[in-house]
Amino acid sequence: MDARRSNGSSLQIPVIDISEASAADTAGQLVDAVARYGFVFVRGEGVGFTKQTLDNAFALSQRFFSSTIEEKQECAIQANNIGDSSPLTLSYKIPLERRGDFKEAMNFGEFTDGKAQQPLPPSLASHEAELYHFGVLCHELCIKLLRLFALGLRIDPNQGGKDWFSSRHDPSQGSSGSVLRLLHYPAVEMDKSLDTTVDIRAGAHSDYGKRQCFRRFKEKNDFTKGIGSLTLLFQRASQPGLEILTRSSSWSPVPIQPPGTEDDSYPPILVNIGDLMHFWTNGLLKSTVHRVVFPEGESEDRYSIAYFCHPSDHIEIEAVPSDMIRDRETEKRQQGVKTVTAEGYLKKRLAETYGWGKLQSPERD
Numbered sequence: 620m621d622a623r624r625s626n627g628s629s630l631q632i633p634v635i636d637i638s639e640a641s642a643a644d645t646a647g648q649l650v651d652a653v654a655r656y657g658f659v660f661v662r663g664e665g666v667g668f669t670k671q672t673l674d675n676a677f678a679l680s681q682r683f684f685s686s687t688i689e690e691k692q693e694c695a696i697q698a699n700n701i702g703d704s705s706p707l708t709l710s711y712k713i714p715l716e717r718r719g720d721f722k723e724a725m726n727f728g729e730f731t732d733g734k735a736q737q738p739l740p741p742s743l744a745s746h747e748a749e750l751y752h753f754g755v756l757c758h759e760l761c762i763k764l765l766r767l768f769a770l771g772l773r774i775d776p777n778q779g780g781k782d783w784f785s786s787r788h789d790p791s792q793g794s795s796g797s798v799l800r801l802l803h804y805p806a807v808e809m810d811k812s813l814d815t816t817v818d819i820r821a822g823a824h825s826d827y828g829k830r831q832c833f834r835r836f837k838e839k840n841d842f843t844k845g846i847g848s849l850t851l852l853f854q855r856a857s858q859p860g861l862e863i864l865t866r867s868s869s870w871s872p873v874p875i876q877p878p879g880t881e882d883d884s885y886p887p888i889l890v891n892i893g894d895l896m897h898f899w900t901n902g903l904l905k906s907t908v909h910r911v912v913f914p915e916g917e918s919e920d921r922y923s924i925a926y927f928c929h930p931s932d933h934i935e936i937e938a939v940p941s942d943m944i945r946d947r948e949t950e951k952r953q954q955g956v957k958t959v960t961a962e963g964y965l966k967k968r969l970a971e972t973y974g975w976g977k978l979q980s981p982e983r984d
């Protein structure tokens with residue numbers, strides 16, 4: 620297989636309205652969708668975003684990315700101090716392909732009492748409240764989704780039930796590695812210096828929060844912390860490029876406005892499972908490898924916004940108390956399937972990222 624080429628056929632990723640009253644049904648549908656694809660679209664009033672809020676957030680993003688290189692570098696330098704806990708950086712994701720990503724990224728860590736805990740770039744300094752508000756809406760949506768996942772997984776009510784995941788992501792319990800990221804993939808002239816069979820806008824990866832893992836690994840030799848559980852992805856109409864690696868190891872484009880959502884005032888929000896949910900659920904919910912490619916023909920600017928939701932820093936990884944997950948463990952053992960531990964998996968990913976080993980796709984069951 621040519622890993623660079625997509626099979627061209629969009630996946631039928633389910634679109635779920637999370638405003639509906641029958642939460643149990645919704646929860647079951649969500650779990651089924653991410654057990655299959657690792658991705659699901661959510662829409663409806665339940666998502667908590669208005670068109671205006673999303674338009675404003677993308678306007679801020681454009682404002683930042685069109686600011687001068689000096690202004691951007693100012694942020695990058697402050698963030699890149701070794702050992703700095705500031706999550707602000709420019710384009711830190713290292714692609715598995717090892718050819719630089721054709722993208723810029725601006726990360727915001729958690730806010731305290733509505734205030735950013737990092738220097739804001741001049742272009743955004745007067746928009747702190749909007750950025751904070753956007754991050755709050757993202758986190759609230761994640762909490763809602765985490766409750767639905769817990770419900771769909773039928774987590775034992777005596778051991779946390781529907782609050783099992785959400786209580787581990789409660790900001791009042793302490794800080795977390797959650798990050799709001801603005802992304803910009805600049806238009807690039809499609810001349811012969813760009814080779815779209817090699818060059819890529821965002822290299823293949825699953826969402827695992829390696830920066831935090833790396834830092835903690837260095838400091839505490841602790842692999843099990845700083846892993847993202849859920850990602851929200853906001854895309855713009857007519858700015859495609861996201862692809863996911865299917866079970867048959869081919870790349871499939873993810874539609875921006877899947878069938879039935881063409882008349883929505885903004886594209887449905889894409890949710891994907893991070894590596895932590897994958898571990899927590901013993902691979903029942905899938906953390907799927909994805910990437911962003913250049914479009915065919917002329918490239919245009921592409922903007923997206925991602926929210927990486929992490930549990931509180933002190934949370935330990937332990938088995939989710941659900942029969943669905945316990946049964947799965949037994950089933951796998953009976954089939955002689957090798958399970959991957961959080962530590963083993965992260966060691967492997969860090970080795971890949973930082974050049975300590977050979978590149979390969981993450982293990983999948």
Ligand SMILES: O=C(O)CCC(=O)C(=O)O
Binds near residue numbers: 924
């Ligand atoms: O921009 C996109 O569509 C995807 C971004 C992404 O996967 C990431 O930043 O982890």
Ligand SMILES: [Fe+2]
Binds near residue numbers: 824825826909
């Ligand atoms: Fe991602």
